[in-house]
Amino acid sequence: CKVLNWYSSFEDVRNAYQKALVKTLPSSSHTKDPNEHWEQIAEAMRACCEQACSDGAVQLRQNWISVTSINLTNKRLSILPGSEYDDDRRELKRKLTESLRKDREQSKEMERTFSSRKSRRFFFLIRGCTGRRVGVSVTIYEKDGSLITSQSRRLDRWAEHFEEQFSWPQPGHVDDGTRLVSYCVPDGPLSEAEMVLEFKLLKRNKVASSFQGWWGEVDVRTDKTPPDDLRDFIPVFKKRARSLCDNHRGIGLVSVVSNLLTGLILRRLAKPGESQIREEQAGFRSARECIDHIFTLRRILERQRLQTAVVLLDLKAAFDSAAHHF
Template sequence: MRKAKESWIEQQCQDLEENLSSNNSKKAYQLVKDLTSTKQGRATTIQDKEGNCLTEEQDILKRWTEYCSELYNHIADVDQEILDVPPATNTDNHPILREEVEAAVRSLKKGKSAGVDNIPAELIQAGGEAVINTLHTICKKIWQTGNWPTPWTQSLVITLPKKGNLQQCQNYRTISLICHPSKVMLKILLNRLKPQAEAIIAEEQAGFRAGRSTTEQIFNLRILCERYLQHHKTSTMSL
């Protein structure tokens, strides 16, 4: 193992010299980062609830399935009357417009990981009129029936290691990757809900609103505290 590690380091150093000589600074920096990193790598075993180490791939997958099921199946105690909605009707007074689909496709962010369908956002944007027409047809059907395609309801869970014992599932950060085509429909729904939400959200609410920031509110509050102290006033407020 020691010889293999030394051989790997020598190979990395050779690659580093070649990248530096060819002015490939990005690759050279990444090699230096890999060689000098002190972070723990991903563990090859996972512990179950009793603390027993699982080494078989199927057992590890079952443990992750169990952990994620418990993590995302939390039952919240809420007032059901708030969640009551009027029954759905078959009338379609506001169909999905093609312009909405085009705007949603343009708003997709590039460089994002694909979901279970392995379709990146760049492929959708490069599809042209054919992809726009297909997505428009699918979105209209979802709007009329309320039924989503099965792959659009699935997500790919990625685990990123944090600090602590990496044999324990709770020491990983989970990220869900959804299909990019489903983001088109979600963006359309979000754009339609925003005007409705603006009429409900309080004026002082700044989080998750365009053109507003909670940092601005904190800054204004600090300015008020400084002006208050400048006039030799005492305050019980502390930040």
């Protein structure tokens, strides 16, 4: 039951188990003894569980120390008795002690990162310990719940999902009284000082990717034709069922050149846009993060000591409401 409950969190394994169980469960008409019938049911459940787990390519981890420590332990146990093997035994003991010490240090580091709320580093350490990699589910469903069996339709469904996420339908009617704001944004060619600043702000130890092939062929500013590298989205699973597209978020794997261009445009728009943004908006502005606003709100509530109703508005898709067409 413990193994079955652990595997039930994987949707593919659970579906395979249920399908095999429907075909394997014995009928009550074959025997009149309830104990014998129950033994047949239990045997069918165990067989279906083993079949589903083997087909799901998921391995249950039995040891919670590193693979190096496990191999050293097994190798040390395989040494033959006798004084002539004492040197080998001492050498393996020294290596095993060092490996276990590293395992303890890693566990302490995981505790420290969890306590300090460094979630990225914490989950990186967890993935290094488990040794299990879960890929993107190849089984997805349509909006009406029907299973997609065609590979081409599966790709089209992902394209539709991301187009709905990053796009918005054209407005049927535009109000003539809409206030138009003119921004004084510099739109001249890129300067050397701007490029040097963007290079300094890039994150270190990142893969540069191959951008030399299209650097001289595509001019995004004049031709308005982005390369194909900027249009690739990778679905990343969030939670719940993997077969639903809504439970994945898209990440665009962009190159260093596109990061430079994006950062330069952002810094050109930041100063003129700051004067047009409402004071209540936060989270994406310098010195006006969400934590700062929460701290200010808490101080006001503590000083006033009045009954207060707080309304938190979650604006859809973080203002991604422009009509894009891929």
